[in-house]
Amino acid sequence: MSYNFREIEAKWQRYWAHKNTFKAINGSEKEKYYVLDMFPYPSGAGLHVGHPLGYIASDIYARYKRHKGFNVLHPMGYDSFGLPAEQYAIQTGQHPSITTEANIARYREQLDKLGFSYDWQREVRTSDPNYYKWTQWVFIQLFNSWYNKSKDKAEKIEQLIEIFKKEGNTNINASCDEDTPLFTAAEWNELNSKKQEELLLKYRLTYLADTEVNWCPALGTVLANDEIVNGVSERGGHPVERKKMTQWSMRITAYAQRLLDDLQKVDWPQSLKDAQANWIGRSVGASVTFNTIPSDNNNISHPIEVFTTRPDTIFGVSFMTLAPEHELVLKITTKEQREEVDNYVQITSKRSERDRLADVKTITGVFTGAFVEHPFTKESIPIWIGDYVLAGYGTGAVMSVPSGDQRDYDFAKHFNIHIPNIFEGIDISEEAFADKELTIIANSEFLNGLNYKQATKKVISELENIGQGRGKVNYRLRDAVFSRQRYWGEPFPVYYVDGMPKMIDEDCLPLKLPEVEKYLPTDTGEPPLGNATEWAWDMQKSKVVNNSLIDHVKIFPLELNTMPGWAGSSQYFNRYMDPENDKAIFSQDAINYWKEVDLYIGGVEHATGHLLYSRFWQKFMFDKELVPHEEYAKKLINQGMILGTSAFVYREEGTNKLISKGLINDINVSPLHADVSLVNSSDELDIEAFKEWRPEFKDAEFVLENGKYIVGREVEKMSKSKYNVVNPDEICEEYGADSLRMYEMFLGPLEQAKPWNTAGISGVYAFLKKLWRLYHSGPDGDFQITEKPPSKEALKSLHKTIKKVEEDIVNFSFNTSVATFMICVNELSAQKCTSRDILEPLAILISPYAPHISEELWEKLRHIESVSTEPFPKFEADHLIENSKAYPISFNGKMRFTIELPLDMGKEEIESAVMSHEKTKAQLQGRIPKKVIVVPGKIVNIVG
């Protein structure tokens, strides 16, 4: 009987599904362990061999933990709201839910073939109303909360209202909008409820605000930065302008410091932590207020606040620069400069942010005609506008110190502005001097002679004395825009009364996505939900009704935007703990049992998206005392991408001639992707099949070398459009899931990007066949083992394998453990080992990697069912130490001494030389070394 993987794999996959083998039990007596994969977006293209890499790794770990006696939670679901399904709907009119459903079915089929040990009863889908009910619920909780900076936690909005009633907002230390005015209790109580709502919105953790976006009037939609090319829309080439729009935002900045600090608490890759820290971008400095000098045509003094990391250079300020969008620009510009300024603001507003960034070398700006007064010298300082200052960072205004900042320096040179030198012994005639460490301040009154640290401290206290500044920490992180003008996303549980947002009652959730005729924006430029006729809120009946009934008395309009992609993925890991609960997002029993994710595996591309937003939501949930841990993922691993090896044919320019790679030389050719399935492992193209595939080359001339057409190769991201996709189904069909699983692991380190090469799989496939034969030594390949005690060699092979494989699993070095298995099976085959004492543990040992074959062998070994519940075999150290030469773990030495010996000594001579060596003798303190290892030459290692 040979290794029939097709039969075996189908049999055990059915068995697992039927018996619910991998069901995780809430509140089990066993210790819990939670292994999580980042759930996929079910795209129409299906899975390619790159997708399951992380799933295989997590599955190995989950299975290993089960063998170790843990109650393992290993769930899977779908992040099923998203753009592709919506775009498909726009093109075809097919409802996104239908497309999504079909894609999920396909994904599930592919996943099932790989033998994953998921508890499918816990599946979640973000687009399922029973799931997004809770996404909406969290949104309501955020809306009803504010951030108390003094306590460093989110609190109920009612508490804030109480404080407003009693003492106004003057003493409150909260995260809120920059423009929040101060008011007293009396003033608050005077306000009508709409005004009060407006003020509260400035404190809520999710809030409506005017946000600057890229607006394309022709398409009636907001575009992301990468949807804009050269200032016009990528699709259609329509002009794009920067526009303020009212959007929902998440006050993630309230959590900036905690998000930064708590990175220390988690075992995540350093590079990912760096990326998040970078993104949060904490910088320490000071906020300084400059007051404008009233002039003939502008008789009011306006304060301009700036943020600087170099307050010590304040005496080097020779001009101010405002972002063109700064709100004071219009107020302070003088008559004489008005036209020039207006022109400049107009031109820059038409440039997209991306254009501005791409074009950093051109220095542009205009003088406003206005001046500010220097807080210490009282000198007049001109105010300029320049687009190198970004409206979105700090206050959108900078104090320009040309001697200490290269951008300010370049601007000053370009516009011939004075460059005062404030550094002791530094030449600034060529460039600015920005080295904090070497700074000694000069020409700066009370700061003269101080270094950076001293001067910074001193100037901040002086600024505080005169009330024109204070120390400040600034973050690059911005509040996250949470509105999307899309159909296929979570509806906001929001309706509007008198223009102010109200949350619908929690009991009425989920607020289901309405049906629409068209998935495009409406004629009036409203989001797609504006097309829905059943989309108004009857406040009394608490239900959705027809739009035509809106009377603004009982029936109100509902929010037309939907939530962004990251909404649904920000809490899904907790929902898996109790996925069917319809009374709460999860029960306290469930969360207190599973607590947090022990191991999370997924791609690094989510570093500053999902992985930051979900940490923010978790912290909020922690503040609400809904979850026991402030960080939800203890350990995280980023699996590397599996890359495709694309194939290229080369067409000579202007002809229909395809030239084999070796003959190109100086010919001007353009490379074209060829489908990798049309190329054999020697890079030879199947010309007939290629003609079939690309009819436009039916009559092309093929210029061959040695009678063959040789393609070019390049490693690229695996993608349908590059025709380099390898489908896991085909691999499973030809080699089996166990081969695929082992091969994906064997390919290289988990975290590393690596190219796929189907040819190499024959190695692991041959290994599995060899493994099978080990248990089938009977005459016709029948199952046959012996009950004889095993040989020393066989025991040694087994035990070193146990040790190495367990070490590898714990360290996630799955690639080397596959090699270890191969060595083990080669050795046992050579030894003709048939002993049950060896073969039983081996079957368990390999089961996390190759679960199907392992189950099949186990059934034959024990005549009982599943190997999955068997304990992982134990490593017995004695067998290794007996012969450490073959497996020199003793190198890992308790003691290692080094002495010099002549080259030509025999073994005994060396030993006696070692034992009489003074230094060694002293260190051995009379103990006899177990082993002396001689390295050719003169070096000796002694293992004690």
Next chain:
RNA sequence: GCUCGAGUGGUGGAAUUGGUAGACACGUUGGACUUAAAAUCCAAUGGCCAUUAUGGCCGUGCGGGUUCAAGUCCCGCCUCGAGUACCA
């Protein structure tokens, strides 16, 4: 520009964290079995030299250094990749 990561055979990659570099696998070559293919098994496979065997020299991107001993540690470069970018 800044941050992080990586450079080892024809290829993917090992190397017990300072201890005989190239495990394991692909590929290649030769052989066995076979009418043949597939499958399987055996042998060789970093380079150069020597060959009658035992052998010798060089070798982990480059140049230095520390050490009895360096792919591994230190200093200075080069190249590639990823992320980020006028962040005041």
